[in-house]
Amino acid sequence: MHDLAGLEARFGATNYAPLPVTIVRGDGVYLFDEQGRRYIDMMGAYSAVSFGHCHPRLIAALSGQARRLDTISRAYFNDRLGPFLARACALTGMDAALPMNSGAEAVETALKAARKWAYKVKGVPADRAEIIVADGNFHGRTITIVGFSSVPQYRDGFGPFPAGFRHVPFGDATALAAAITPNTAAFLVEPVQGEGGINVPPDGYLAEVAAICRAHNVLLLCDEVQSGLGRTGRLLACQHDGVAPDGLMLGKALGGGLLPVSLFLARREVMDVFAPGDHGSTFGGNPIAAAVGLAALDLLVEEQLVERSARMGAHLMRRLQAINNPLVAEVRGRGLFVGLELRRDVDAGDMVRNLLQAGVLTKDTHRNTIRFAPPLIIDERQIDWAVDRLAEVLDAAVPQTVTEAAPAK
Template identity: 50%
Template sequence: MRAPGVDILSTAGSIESASSAGPVGSASSAGEFRRAEARTAHNYHPLPVVVEHAEGAWMTDLEGRRFLDLLAGYSALNFGHGHPALLQVAHEQLDRLTLTSRAFVHDRFAAFCTALGDLCGKDLVLPMNTGAEAVETAIKVARKWGYEVKGVAPGAAEIIVMSGNFHGRTTTIVGFSDDPDAHGGFGPFTPGFVMVPYGDLAALEAAVTENTVGVLVEPIQGEGGVVIPPDGYLRGVREVCTRESVLLLADEIQSGLGRTGRTFACDHEDVVPDVYILGKALGGGIVPVSAVVADRDVLGVLRPGQHGSTFGGNPLACAVGHAVVGLLATGEHQARAAELGVLMRRRLEALVGHGVLAIRTRGLWAGVDVDPAIGTGRAVCEALMTRGVLAKDTHGSTIRLAPPLVVAAEDLDWGLDQLAAVVNR
């Protein structure tokens, strides 16, 4: 439902015309978009929107037009744009201290690590910056644990990964991706990874050997299109890892911190991994914050000089991250994601057979497979843009919806009205 007085693009248009449309807005937005395209490497294919301001679930372009954000920075903005409590903490910390490096201890470090460890039910926290950096950290820790604790022969450690995975963009990580766009042209790649089909417990069990030190899994595959594994799969993975003395590494970078209606997506099956890999929403949409969280018998294998990060665990990151953990500790945002997720699922289910082939939802997160006869996912997102809604496509005709957890129910309903109008024509 549109807020009174909001100037939202109201042109319905067709998917075909939206696909060929140039940048929205007047010369100002168009000019900024062209300048960006001319002077930046094309590692992204952004929608032609130039955002100048944002608040809550809404973003405003240079001409003052507002767009409902149904992407939330790939879950980095779970708490919306400019959450007042998070902004206040960030402003206060900016005036005090922003960076010391880990060569020293600052006064926000212990409080953040303690709070995050308590939220996860784990002993130790290793703060980093980006999600990919946290995944790389978890890989190193798992290998070192395998050599020092499990007794795997030097250089022989293997980590089992899943088809359709997305864990970041480093050369090591893309080396065990099966997405040609991710790994094509970037080899040679790091050895030591074994891929099995996502959701196939029997294949996982068959792949475990005496050299297996970890299983790296997304409880829900976000980049893949919000792909949810079969019921009981995560519990089965947990049982295999426990029986075979293998670390379960849960990449909750997109799925964690309230997105699915629980603190972690693993919570839906009462599974506790050996290692939580966290990021995105942990920074509150203000600063990059990631972390690896595990018990002492796992993270304790690291000793000084063996791993590090200049900005990891910096004062500003710890202040904001601690405030994020405080928001999650109340359970309010998890409950809100669960409640609004029911609304979103109900609205999306009504579209199946009417321009939509299938949907997958968990909490306030959805993958929507659009009928290719309607258009590509990109075309659908461009058509939504002309109606004042921003979303993101993936893998052909699939679009992902991940509204900020603070979105108003009436705004979410209005946004889904726009989706219905685009696909059901």
């Protein structure tokens, strides 16, 4: 057998640092390597595999549509896109949806819509529109998006960046109100920050933000590419605060883990700023993507995965919070979107590699945090097994001197 990891390292770019395991098969919440060893997937491909790996209904939707009609571009209507968009709008309460591929493309679409809305509807002078973003954000990897990131590595070497963005602290509604000017078009925010460290804002934050945006005629754009579609125990994470945004971005789980599918959804007033030729995508809204996206939304409802995420997420939080280990600084999250932050003198990357050896796959992220976002089909027994392995790995990492000392946070 070829050295598969070696081939990837030799011929691929080094923009990722994969863990030392080569996955060849997936089934439900489990992944298998070249030697047939089984691992439990506690990361879910950054929320993309919410339905588990290779779900038979999604595979059937994909293969059935692929045998009938593939990509024809948006130069023509197709029989799958309309039902998909209608279902997405009905579930989210939005008026209209624009299909793209990746989450970053959905965010770029939202930025274009917000700026054009500012000029055509709000009356902001030409080329003066501003969009406010939150510190610690992660909305993708395009030049525009990394340009307003607050992570130095994401920006290093990629400038100059597009202008027109302002930053405020995440979770601080007062700071948002102070940052708004007559030229402010929108506030772009993740209801729960994923890559930033599974950061959950204070209760009521989004509701206060929504009220501020309404008062100043500013669009509220919620990036739910990671947090949406049941991940936090509600269909949308913004629903925890009873908020209906002006614009919404979905992706990752929308493609059932099989292919990239994303949507920008919005109120009609916002979406109607687009005219033919303003925006588009060759593959966005293709029949296969639409068929899989529709099947994923149907599956989410019929298998009650949003409700399951709330129940299993509460169990995961209880188990993680019960870990009695001085290396743990904090456990935070909503639903099956949870982060376990370690003390600053402990390397979360080391713990993730040790978890790999124990049969648990996940990844570390910012704030020295281990991320947990397993498929929504996970059950209590599987959660217990994964948390037990985590507890063993953490216990093995505690030096005797630390064990005898008071826990340091």
